[in-house]
Amino acid sequence: MKRYIFPAIRLTIVLIVLLAGVYPLLIAAVAKLAPGKGDGITVTHHGKVVGYANVGQTFTEDKYFWSRPSAVDYNAGGSGGSNKGPANPAYLAVVQARIDTFLAHNPGVQKADIPAELVTASGSGLDPDLSPAAAEIQIPRIARERRLPESRIRELVKQYTNGPLLGFLGPSKVNVLQLNIALDDLK
Amino acid sequence: MTAEILGVIVTYGLALLLAWPLGKYIAKVFKGEKTWSDFMAPLERLLYKLAGIHPREQMNWKQHLKALLTINLVWFVYAFFALVFQGRLPLNPDGNPGQTPDLAFNTAISFVVNCNLQHYSGESGLTYFTQLFVVAFLQFVSAATGIAALVVLLRALKEKTTTQLGNFWEFFVKSITRILLPLSFVLAVILAFNGTPASYAGKDTIETLQGDTVSVSRGPAAGMIAIKQLGTNGGGYFGVNSAHPLENPSYLTNMLETISIILIPIALIFALGYFINRKKLANMIFGVMTVLFITFCSINIYYEAKGNPAITKLGIAQHIGSMEGKEIRLGSAATALWSIATTSTSNGSVNGMHDSLTPISGGIAILDMMINALYGGVGVGLLNFYIFIIIAVFISGLMVGRTPEFMGHKLEAREVKIAALITLLSPFLILAGTALSAYMVVHHPGADWAVQPAAWLNNPGYHGFSEMLYEYTSANANNGSGFEGLGDNNIFWNVTTGFVLILGRFLPIIGPLAIAGLLAGKKYIPPSAGTLRTDSATFGVMILAVIIIINALAYFPALALGPVAEFFSLR
Numbered sequence: 001m002k003r004y005i006f007p008a009i010r011l012t013i014v015l016i017v018l019l020a021g022v023y024p025l026l027i028a029a030v031a032k033l034a035p036g037k038g039d040g041i042t043v044t045h046h047g048k049v050v051g052y053a054n055v056g057q058t059f060t061e062d063k064y065f066w067s068r069p070s071a072v073d074y075n076a077g078g079s080g081g082s083n084k085g086p087a088n089p090a091y092l093a094v095v096q097a098r099i100d101t102f103l104a105h106n107p108g109v110q111k112a113d114i115p116a117e118l119v120t121a122s123g124s125g126l127d128p129d130l131s132p133a134a135a136e137i138q139i140p141r142i143a144r145e146r147r148l149p150e151s152r153i154r155e156l157v158k159q160y161t162n163g164p165l166l167g168f169l170g171p172s173k174v175n176v177l178q179l180n181i182a183l184d185d186l187k
Numbered sequence: 188m189t190a191e192i193l194g195v196i197v198t199y200g201l202a203l204l205l206a207w208p209l210g211k212y213i214a215k216v217f218k219g220e221k222t223w224s225d226f227m228a229p230l231e232r233l234l235y236k237l238a239g240i241h242p243r244e245q246m247n248w249k250q251h252l253k254a255l256l257t258i259n260l261v262w263f264v265y266a267f268f269a270l271v272f273q274g275r276l277p278l279n280p281d282g283n284p285g286q287t288p289d290l291a292f293n294t295a296i297s298f299v300v301n302c303n304l305q306h307y308s309g310e311s312g313l314t315y316f317t318q319l320f321v322v323a324f325l326q327f328v329s330a331a332t333g334i335a336a337l338v339v340l341l342r343a344l345k346e347k348t349t350t351q352l353g354n355f356w357e358f359f360v361k362s363i364t365r366i367l368l369p370l371s372f373v374l375a376v377i378l379a380f381n382g383t384p385a386s387y388a389g390k391d392t393i394e395t396l397q398g399d400t401v402s403v404s405r406g407p408a409a410g411m412i413a414i415k416q417l418g419t420n421g422g423g424y425f426g427v428n429s430a431h432p433l434e435n436p437s438y439l440t441n442m443l444e445t446i447s448i449i450l451i452p453i454a455l456i457f458a459l460g461y462f463i464n465r466k467k468l469a470n471m472i473f474g475v476m477t478v479l480f481i482t483f484c485s486i487n488i489y490y491e492a493k494g495n496p497a498i499t500k501l502g503i504a505q506h507i508g509s510m511e512g513k514e515i516r517l518g519s520a521a522t523a524l525w526s527i528a529t530t531s532t533s534n535g536s537v538n539g540m541h542d543s544l545t546p547i548s549g550g551i552a553i554l555d556m557m558i559n560a561l562y563g564g565v566g567v568g569l570l571n572f573y574i575f576i577i578i579a580v581f582i583s584g585l586m587v588g589r590t591p592e593f594m595g596h597k598l599e600a601r602e603v604k605i606a607a608l609i610t611l612l613s614p615f616l617i618l619a620g621t622a623l624s625a626y627m628v629v630h631h632p633g634a635d636w637a638v639q640p641a642a643w644l645n646n647p648g649y650h651g652f653s654e655m656l657y658e659y660t661s662a663n664a665n666n667g668s669g670f671e672g673l674g675d676n677n678i679f680w681n682v683t684t685g686f687v688l689i690l691g692r693f694l695p696i697i698g699p700l701a702i703a704g705l706l707a708g709k710k711y712i713p714p715s716a717g718t719l720r721t722d723s724a725t726f727g728v729m730i731l732a733v734i735i736i737i738n739a740l741a742y743f744p745a746l747a748l749g750p751v752a753e754f755f756s757l758r
Contacts, residue, residue: 007356008258011238012265012328015363018234019327020320023368024385027375027410031385038385040405040433042393050396052403054382054432057395064397068515077390077402078310079427081512081540083672085650086495087757091511096501114503116494120511123430123522123539129515131507169194170438171507171518180396 043177045184051177052076056128062105063145064180065130065138068117069098072125082121095119106141113137129173132161148186156182188492188507191520194438195488198524202446202453209450210457216365217338217358217462227364234360242357247350248704251339252697254355255332259299259693262328266295266321270313278316280389281404286312287637293681293688298322300692301329301564303415303422303535303667304658304684306676310404310426315387322422323411327371330418330451331362333566336696337455338362340570343703344594345463347711352704366451367418374413374447382436385409408434416447419564421535421667429525429538430514441517441525441538448528448536452562455569467722472572475727476561479734480531483555487523487548495545496757512540523548530555533564535667542645542654542670546757549670550750553657556664557613557742558734564665567692570699577606577702579726579733583719592718596706609698613663614741616687620659621745625652627679638674645672649756653749658684663691 031038041053051057058074059067067074071082084091098119103109118134135157143150160179164170215222235242246254269276270291274284286294290306297304298321307313313322335358342352379385384405391403408424412434415422422428429435429444453473460469491513494505508519522539529536530552541552555561560571577593581603584591591598624643627634628651632641644651654670661668662684669675675684720726 004254004257005261007238007240008254008261011234011240011356011360012258012261014234014237015328016320016324019363019368020324023372024319024323024407024410027372027379027385028387028407030376031379031409034380034385036382036384038379038409039388040384040391040403041382045396049393051393052433054436055403056432057397057401058399059397061397074395074399075401077404078308079404079425079431080308081427081430081543081671083540083542083645083670084511085542085646085653085672085753086509086511086545087497087648087650087753088646091646092497092501095498099501099503111502112504115507116498116503116505117507117510117515119503120498122510123512123514123537123543124425124427124432126432127514127516128432131515133504133506134515164190165194165438165442168190169197169442170521171191171515173515177396184396 043181045181050181053175054128056126057177059176059180062141064183065135065142065176066118067176068127068130068134069119069121070125070127071121074126076126080125081123106138108140109137128175128177130176132157132172132174135174135179142183146183152186153183156186188520191518192488194442195520195524198442198445198521201442202449205446206450206453207457209454211461213366213454213458214461216361217341222365224365224369231360231364235356238356240356242354244354245351246353246355248339248343248352248700251352251355252700255336255696256693259332262325263295263299266298266325267291269321270294270317273314273317276314276316278319278387279314281314283311283314289678289681290676293685296685296688297667298325298422299329300665300688301333301418301420301533301567302662302665302688302692303420304662304669304688305422305667306681308426309424315406318411318424319407323414326411326414326418326420326422327363327367330367330414330420330565331359333564334362334366334455335359335566336700337566337569339700340573340703341459341462343707346707347595348707348709350708352707367414370417371410371413374417374443375409377443378412378440379409381440383409383412383433383440405433413447415536416444416534417451419448419452419532419534421529423536427540428536430540432514435517435538438516438521441521444538445521445525445528448525448532448534449562451565452532452568455566456562459569465722471722471724471727475730476572478731479558480527480561483531483551484524484527486551487526488520490545490548491519491523509545512543514539526552527555529668530666531561531563532568533559533664533666535661537668540671541657541668542672546750546754549653550746550754553653553660553750554738554742554746556660556666557617558738559613559664560734567665567696571695573699573703574606574609574695575730575734576721577602578610578737579730580719580721581606582733583726583729587719589717589719592712593706593721595711595714596709597712598706602702602705605698605702609695610737612690612694616663616691617656617659618745620662620683620687621656623683624655624679636679637677643674645674649749649753653753656745656749659687662687665692
């Protein structure tokens, strides 16, 4: 033990300097060249920062595309999922209530067409995206609220849909914040 | 869904493609042959000099263990005090407080042992100082400890008869400078360019498009995320780990992070083949692990893509699978793959909430951690698998009525006893812990702790039981993921899992090294026609059977009470 304790302490100190001091500083320096300069990529609207490109936010007004439910109300000071098990009766009651709310705000939508991702909470509570189906089902409501033809909004959704990576890997998605900003800019 | 399945297949394929050359490279590094990374040699010499180490000094297996345990103890003491006093230390722009002693005990152990169970949330439970100087630091060195321990085993397997097994400090330092640091740097830079924060700026406050005021946590995340993926650590920068859109911003980063989980564990299997010059043995080990890995992946992808039956009954559409606790940009298939990658390798990072997995997927994740040797944690995965090999050799020996031998050394009572004890340790820790916590929930729901047992469980019934079973399984496997609904930041969980963590880490390192060291000290018996061939497919099937039988016997009752019962209740 005595033979090893001093090398162990000295090695620990020099490795702390290398791995906790030098390494992250080096990354931070390289990240200065990255979009957002390593501080996170922000989104600006009319000269004002309205959010982070990768971080979702709450949209509850009928004139906006709603985000997915969140266990932390999209407060990105923290993060969290619901951690509800699939058979939990209290959880299923919450999902049922979300379905009812959605149907009340979107008359004309058939229950069987509601995509589950729109009434289930994301893992982070900060999901910035919707699936294309979850965006499309909100189009009639938004067209009505904004007195715009559905076709224009449909076009917008299409324009803001990001397909799979390289065209064949992973899911398609729509960034809710960017879509809603574009919606505000529609005249 | 086709694109999601393709994404999963390509991700796994790329991991194998990269692991092969990496394995060759790792073998070269530890054989001391020339590699491209020799430019690190001056840095290594500087480290040895500053630390007062003589890297040429040979150690036997006991000296290796002494060095390993001593430095781990130093890290624990350092981490504990840094966590308790973090509130008063520098680099704390958000003004987060120090950890309570029981939480600091748990956190320090958890990171020292490469587990990364987190009973706090990174945004509020740590400061930038402890994120970097405790957590990220320990993520490097605990992974390097695992690799160094494996290299000792490889040295013991390579030589016919020897007690000279190389120098622990050299293996340890090279694991960092030649493997972990370069790979982490590359991954961290890619993450930073995809939107992961990497600066020291504190929380930001913004007004959203709809006019709400919210804050956004940031910090030096990219570098830490890279090593937590590559070193099978798993402890996330942000509370929800790689489900967080800043920790894992896109499908591309998700592919890279998934590959990083299994990359070094798989590469080490190939490295074994090159290092001891028995590629057939390495292929056999890789084959057995892969059969189970792919089976588990297929099951989880199937059930997650199919969706939650209870949601189907509510009458809505689930075309992209069960999405509670999952992210749109990642999708259900990629989350299912991750759930197996992370539980196979004792990584423990998550990109979706395991508590919300459908019953069978959640159960497979638990089973995967119970086996804890499919690719496994960096270094220690192969050590665990070595125990299964020893048991399989022993049983085969009994079946054919010969003294069992492994690689030219007789396997005798002492070695088999050690292997049997290590095998029995896991079920003992997991099942005793789960039984104790279940007892507290039922009989002492009002115990006076920060979280009372009555409030521990986030879900009733079978799933609540699974939450406790998962926690102890994860602690024993040094995995670190959780059914995170569990209210685990109180003295009961912090202390009990703390002890499970220590035992579940160090005994499975000590055991295999002792066996290997003892075997290497014995007389070498050249192979003859009667020798059991341990690199054949037949022997592979034997190991597979041993793994299945041991784990089924030990764990089926517990799994039946949790995930299996939940599955049938949902039909």
